[in-house]
Amino acid sequence: MQDFFKNIVWFLWNFFSVGLLMKTLFVPWQRLREYGRKGDLWSYVEAFIITTLMRIIGAGMRLIFITIGIIATSIVLVIGIVVSLVWFIIPLLMVGGFITGIVFLFI
Amino acid sequence: MKHEFYSLLSLETFFPRSTRRIVEMLLISLISGLVISSFFVGHPYKYIGGAIILACVLVKLFLLDSFFFSTYYRLKREHEQTFPLAHLLWKTAGRNPVHDFCSSYFGSLFLARLGIHPNDFTEAFKNESSTMVIGLEKAKTLSEYFNLLIPSYPALGALIQKYAIQPRQIEAVGAWIERSYDQFVEYDRWWSKEHLARIPGLGKDWAYGQTFVLERHGNFLSGYGAEDFELYKKEIEALESVLSKSQSANALIISDTDAIRLTIVQHLAALIGSGKAYPTLEHKKIFMLNSQETFSEEELTDILYEAERVGNIIFVVDNNSLLPLMTSYFRSSSVQCIALSNTDEYYQKLQSQSEITSHFELIKVDIKDQKSIIQVIEDQVSRVEYKYKIFFSYQAVETILESAETYFQSENLIIKATNLVIEIAPHADKNKISIITKQDVLEFVELKTGIPAGQVKDFEKQKLMNLEQLLHERVVGQDEAIVAISQAIRRSRSGLGKTNRPIGSFLFLGPTGVGKTETAKALGDIFFGANVPTVRFDMSEFSNQEALARLIGDSNTNTPGLLANAVREHAYGLLLLDEFEKASKDVHNLFLQILDEGFFSDVQGKKVNLRNMIIIATSNAGTDIDQLVAHGDFRPELINRFDGVIFFQPLGDINLNKVTRLMLKNLSSRLKEKGIELVITDDLISVLMEKGNDPHFGARPMNRAIADLVEEKIAEGLISGTIKSGSKVSFVKNEVGELILA
Numbered sequence: 001m002q003d004f005f006k007n008i009v010w011f012l013w014n015f016f017s018v019g020l021l022m023k024t025l026f027v028p029w030q031r032l033r034e035y036g037r038k039g040d041l042w043s044y045v046e047a048f049i050i051t052t053l054m055r056i057i058g059a060g061m062r063l064i065f066i067t068i069g070i071i072a073t074s075i076v077l078v079i080g081i082v083v084s085l086v087w088f089i090i091p092l093l094m095v096g097g098f099i100t101g102i103v104f105l106f107i
Numbered sequence: 108m109k110h111e112f113y114s115l116l117s118l119e120t121f122f123p124r125s126t127r128r129i130v131e132m133l134l135i136s137l138i139s140g141l142v143i144s145s146f147f148v149g150h151p152y153k154y155i156g157g158a159i160i161l162a163c164v165l166v167k168l169f170l171l172d173s174f175f176f177s178t179y180y181r182l183k184r185e186h187e188q189t190f191p192l193a194h195l196l197w198k199t200a201g202r203n204p205v206h207d208f209c210s211s212y213f214g215s216l217f218l219a220r221l222g223i224h225p226n227d228f229t230e231a232f233k234n235e236s237s238t239m240v241i242g243l244e245k246a247k248t249l250s251e252y253f254n255l256l257i258p259s260y261p262a263l264g265a266l267i268q269k270y271a272i273q274p275r276q277i278e279a280v281g282a283w284i285e286r287s288y289d290q291f292v293e294y295d296r297w298w299s300k301e302h303l304a305r306i307p308g309l310g311k312d313w314a315y316g317q318t319f320v321l322e323r324h325g326n327f328l329s330g331y332g333a334e335d336f337e338l339y340k341k342e343i344e345a346l347e348s349v350l351s352k353s354q355s356a357n358a359l360i361i362s363d364t365d366a367i368r369l370t371i372v373q374h375l376a377a378l379i380g381s382g383k384a385y386p387t388l389e390h391k392k393i394f395m396l397n398s399q400e401t402f403s404e405e406e407l408t409d410i411l412y413e414a415e416r417v418g419n420i421i422f423v424v425d426n427n428s429l430l431p432l433m434t435s436y437f438r439s440s441s442v443q444c445i446a447l448s449n450t451d452e453y454y455q456k457l458q459s460q461s462e463i464t465s466h467f468e469l470i471k472v473d474i475k476d477q478k479s480i481i482q483v484i485e486d487q488v489s490r491v492e493y494k495y496k497i498f499f500s501y502q503a504v505e506t507i508l509e510s511a512e513t514y515f516q517s518e519n520l521i522i523k524a525t526n527l528v529i530e531i532a533p534h535a536d537k538n539k540i541s542i543i544t545k546q547d548v549l550e551f552v553e554l555k556t557g558i559p560a561g562q563v564k565d566f567e568k569q570k571l572m573n574l575e576q577l578l579h580e581r582v583v584g585q586d587e588a589i590v591a592i593s594q595a596i597r598r599s600r601s602g603l604g605k606t607n608r609p610i611g612s613f614l615f616l617g618p619t620g621v622g623k624t625e626t627a628k629a630l631g632d633i634f635f636g637a638n639v640p641t642v643r644f645d646m647s648e649f650s651n652q653e654a655l656a657r658l659i660g661d662s663n664t665n666t667p668g669l670l671a672n673a674v675r676e677h678a679y680g681l682l683l684l685d686e687f688e689k690a691s692k693d694v695h696n697l698f699l700q701i702l703d704e705g706f707f708s709d710v711q712g713k714k715v716n717l718r719n720m721i722i723i724a725t726s727n728a729g730t731d732i733d734q735l736v737a738h739g740d741f742r743p744e745l746i747n748r749f750d751g752v753i754f755f756q757p758l759g760d761i762n763l764n765k766v767t768r769l770m771l772k773n774l775s776s777r778l779k780e781k782g783i784e785l786v787i788t789d790d791l792i793s794v795l796m797e798k799g800n801d802p803h804f805g806a807r808p809m810n811r812a813i814a815d816l817v818e819e820k821i822a823e824g825l826i827s828g829t830i831k832s833g834s835k836v837s838f839v840k841n842e843v844g845e846l847i848l849a
Contacts, residue, residue, distance in 0.1 A: 001173055004298050011303040014386040017310045024314035031316030031417065058313065065310050090170070097163040104156025 001087065005080030009073055016069025021062040028054035029061070111186065112193040115178045118171065119194070124295060127168055134165045179292060187247045189285045195252070196244070204240050205232055205260055208253070213284060217249055220280040221272055222500035222544060231262040250281030279478075280501045283485050290489075304385050311390035315419040318394075320409050325396040328423065330377025337483045338521055339367070342472050343374045349468045350375075350421060350443060351387040357437055357444045359464070361453050362472035368447040371472065372423055391443075395423040407432050414442045421445060427452065430463050437466040480521060481508055487525045491532040499528075502545040507531070510552045513607075513718050514560060516678050530555070558679045558719050559600075570633060571597050581629040582622050583769060584762040588615070588753040592630060595750045596721075608705045612722040614687070614746065616735075617755025619727045620805020622766075624685065626755075627723040631681030634721065642673045643683040646690040646724075655693040660710030671709040679719040687724035688740040695745055698724075702748035724749070758805050760796070766806045767795050770813055778821070782832035790840040791817070797844070816846050824848060 013019065033051040036044030086093060141158040145151035179190065191213040208214035209228055218228060240259045246252040254277060257264050296302065336343065342360070349358040362368045376393045378384040384391075394414070396402075402410070411433060414420040424430065425447040436442040446467060448457060457464060484507060488499045511523035531551050535543050549560040559567065570577065574593035582589060592613060599610045615623040631641045649658060660668035674682070684690075684698075701707050705718035728740045732752065735741050746752060758766065768787065775785040799812030817838065824830035829848075837849040 004173075007298050007300050007303055010300065011306070014304075015306065015308045017308050017386075020314070020390070021310055027314045029313065031314070061313065062310065090166070094163045094166060097159050097166075101156045101158075101160035101163065104152045104159060107150075107152040107156070 002080075002084065005076060005083070008076050009080065012069060012073045012076060016065050016072065018066050018069040018073070021066050021069075025059050025062050025066075026055050027058060029058035030054075111182060112188075112190070112197060115175065115182065115190075116194055116197045118175060122171070124172075124175065127171065128295075131165065131168050134161050134168070137161055138165065176292075176296060183289075189248050189288075191285050191288050192246060192249050192252055195249070204238075204243055205235070205256055205263060208256065213249060216284055217253065217280055219498065219542070220283065220501045221270065221276065222502050223266060223270055223272075227266065227269075231266050232260075235260060235262045248281050249284060250278050253277055253281065276501055276505070279481070283482075283501070286482070286485075287489055290486075304383075307383065308386055308389055312419065315390060316417040318392075318413060318417050318420070320413040321394055321417075321420070324400060324402070324406070324410055325394055328373055328376035328393040328395055330373050330380045336374055337486055338475055338479060339371050339374065339472070342371050342470055343378070345470050346371060346375055346445070347378070347385055347388065349470065350391075350445070351385050352468075355437070355466050355468070357446070357467045358470050359446045359448060359453070359457070359467040360470045360472065361448050361450060363449045365447075367472055368425075371470075372445055372447070391419050391421050393421045393423060393445075396426070396429070398425045402429065404432060411436050411442060423447065427457060430457075431460070434462060434466065477508075480524070481505070483521055484508055484524050484528060487528045491528055495532045495536045497532060497535050497541055497543060499543045500545065503543045503548045506545045506548040510548060510560065513716070514552050514556050514558055514678075516675055516714075516716050527552075556679065567600075571600055574633065577633050578626065578629050581632075581769075582626045583765040584758060585622055585626065585755050588626065588755055591751050591753050592626070596630070596634060599750075607718065609702065609717050610719060610721050612702050612748070612750050613724070614741075614749045614752045615723060615725040615755060616729065616732075616752060617727065618757055618803070618805055620807035620809075621755040621758055622806065623725040623727075623755050624683065627681065627683050627725065630721065630723070631683075635680050639680040640677055641681045641683050642677050642720075643685065644670070644673075645685050646688075646694070647686045649690045649694050651691060652693075654691045655697060656710070658694060658697065659707065662710045668709050671707075671713075671715045674715050674717055674720070678716060680721075682717065682720045682722045684722070684724040686726065688726040688728040688735070695742065698722075699745055699748060702745075757802065760800070763800060763806060763809065764792065764796060767792055767799070767809055767813075770806075770809060771795075771817075774813065774817065778836070781825075782834075783821070783830060784835045785821075786835060786837035788837055788839070791838045791846065794838075794840055794844065794846050820846070820848055 028051055032054050034043075034047035036047045138158050138161050141154045141161070145154035145158070148154065182190070182193075195208065195211045195213050209218065209225070209232075215225070218225065238259045240255055243252060243255055246255055254274075257267065293299070346358050346360070350356050360368050360371055362371075372393065372395075375384065375388075379388055379391055379393065396410075407429065414422065415436065421443040422433075423445045424433075427446055427448055430444075430446060433442075433444065437444060444467075481504065484504055488504055492498060507527050508520075508524050511527050512520055515523045515527075527548075531543065531548065534551055534554075535541075535547065540547055552558070552560045574596060575589050578589045578593065592611075595611050595613070615627065617623055628641060631639070648654075653661075656668075658668050658670040660666060660671055690698075697707055701717055702722065706714050706716045709715055726735075726740070729735050729738070732746060736743050736746070771785070771787050771791070775787065778785050795809065795812050795816065798816060799809035801808040820838075821830060821836060824836070830836060838846045839849045841847050
């Protein structure tokens with residue numbers, strides 16, 4: 001059971017590329033960037049603006065995926081922890097569940 | 108031992124995984140339906156109550172699954188006994204062991220794979236009483252259990268003999284069933300890392316750039332031509348894990364076959380392309396540098412600089428002289444490299460250069476043995492069995508591999524064999540064959556190649572049994588030679604001959620014009636049919652130093668070999684080598700291998716298969732083997748390689764007379780097509796016997812005499828108009844002994 005949750009957490013982390021995207025959060029989108037030309041100050045400003053724009057686009061897209069990834073991973077992690085904690089009382093929980101279900105049926 | 112498996116076995120018997128899977132799916136749908144419905148009704152409690160009850164049942168099923176997998180893998184680790192055998196022992200304990208075996212699921216599967224018909228089995232054990240077999244409980248595998256039964260039950264031994272089942276087949280069938288079951292269980296473990304790792308991730312290449320310089324100096328591998336994954340699985344996975352490392356993630360693949368090295372890399376490219384590679388590699392691109400191109404240091408720096416900037420490039424280098432120039436980049440993790448090499452190059456050049464090799468991890472490609480090749484085919488068979496609902500006996504699987512090797516001309520045995528499996532399945536399906544046996548495979552091969560591979564058919568039986576007579580219709584005399592050839596051919600076609608050699612190989616010795624070539628041609632026509640052309644080489648043209656290159660191909664001029672081409676085109680038929688003694692020593696050596704192994708390698712190293720040919724070499728150098736050897740015409744080992752050395756006797760007058768009549772008969776049938784009848788008179792024969800008889804040259808001068816004296820005159824008559832369609836032509840002898848038209 002622990003393996004199961006460990007694998008799912010590992011999978012979600014990788015599926016949303018959380019680690020990779022965090023590491024490259026501010027890398028320009030598709031590494032598209034401009035370089036300034038020597039002696040041309042304006043070209044430096046241009047390059048700075050374009051590169052920053054690409055960084056912002058890249059970071060935006062990445063943040064969306066990182067957030068989804070972290071949320072999904074956390075949910076599974078929490079479920080995993082809960083299941084591990086209640087593992088030995090699952091039979092009791094099931095009996096409880098049955099009784100609750102039947103009670104609900106007759107409300 | 109048994110009770111350890113007990114709980115697992117009970118679960119699998121009363122509530123098997125396949126049923127659980129269906130119930131789980133049903134429950135999930137019902138729970139979802141109830142929960143969604145609860146939002147839209149006034150009193151949702153009943154719905155929620157139902158959902159909670161069903162959820163409890165679902166949890167119970169998940170727990171059963173969890174129990175199954177953890178117990179299965181624990182028992183697999185702790186015990187040597189396989190699950191199929193445990194299942195068999197549990198289901199059947201205590202009664203008649205043979206009956207138990209036959210009636211259990213895995214036991215009956217075992218017998219079916221061995222090709223044993225259930226009725227035969229029941230029949231054989233009808234009167235057999237139960238015998239105690241000691242040690243059955245201790246057997247670890249299905250085949251061990253089966254082997255323990257054999258000595259105790261004579262009927263079983265007799266059955267095995269009847270079906271000609273070999274010990275290795277018993278071993279292999281057990282292993283196949285057990286392996287398939289393991290794969291079946293593994294397939295259901297969708298949450299295993301191996302399965303999850305193959306699901307493609309999102310946003311993997313957002314952080315990498317475009318490649319402009321690289322594309323000018325090579326190409327990205329797409330996985331094209333990636334075959335035999337299962338066979339090279341070990342190497343591909345090793346490559347994947349080496350390249351996934353955080354440091355020195357470079358691999359050096361060593362194999363002596365170019366194609367195999369590249370296949371492994373292509374497989375990795377295919378895995379990445381389909382998003383199935385490990386997460387650490389899934390954003391990578393595999394780039395192969397042009398192997399023909401010579402790079403200046405500056406160009407290489409540009410390439411490497413771009414690769415470093417782009418950040419997700421794995422280089423494939425098969426020109427290892429470039430490696431020293433790339434060393435400084437190997438330290439950075441942004442450029443990775445797969446170097447390709449062969450054993451010689453590695454040990455002679457690379458191994459000593461530790462500044463290079465320290466950055467690489469070696470991946471040596473094992474030479475694949477028959478067992479692992481057959482496992483690849485078994486897996487393929489399991490897949491098509493599932494798809495087409497058909498069943499292969501193990502003998503059929505073995506025959507597929509043998510046939511692929513014997514009857515198909517192509518480099519890669521695995522591809523040939525797996526293709527055969529893929530092709531035979533729909534064929535069997537169409538013809539309503541549910542169990543594919545050895546015979547079905549052979550018949551399919553015959554259908555596909557035109558080479559008689561299956562059982563000897565009636566008309567062929569007639570031909571083989573009357574081969575002497577049929578040959579005599581075209582060859583006069585030479586009784587001894589014809590008997591020897593016929594016997595050798597029958598031996599080969601009955602399956603007694605060695606399969607890894609040509610169908611037959613003969614050296615015909617004797618003076619010129621005694622019927623050597625005619626016998627060879629007659630044999631070709633009778634054995635293969637008149638439609639199959641004879642591949643003929645005049646070996647006197649292959650006596651110089653370039654002879655071998657002309658036959659197998661020349662690497663300098665890039666010309667393909669004459670023999671290689673001819674045999675590839677007509678892999679089934681007669682290969683006639685005239686004046687064989689005149690061929691060069693190299694050519695004789697080539698045939699030494701061909702006669703022994705039934706194939707040779709052309710200049711590109713591709714195998715050319717002659718196992719479906721009859722090879723006949725003729726020679727008029729002499730009729731005494733000792734004399735031929737002493738004279739240096741043939742080496743003794745070459746003579747020994749032939750299935751038969753056949754001596755042709757000089758033709759006497761009586762035989763020459765018969766030959767003359769046979770030749771005239773041939774001419775007569777040619778003329779008949781033009782509506783002209785040739786009357787064969789005694790005058791005609793006597794003049795021809797006089798003019799066309801030269802003991803030194805056998806029947807050859809007769810051919811000339813007929814051409815000069817008979818054909819010439821008829822031709823003149825046809826042109827001048829004296830002979831027309833419907834004419835009857837006969838010759839008489841005039842007073843000076845010349846033939847004139849009557």
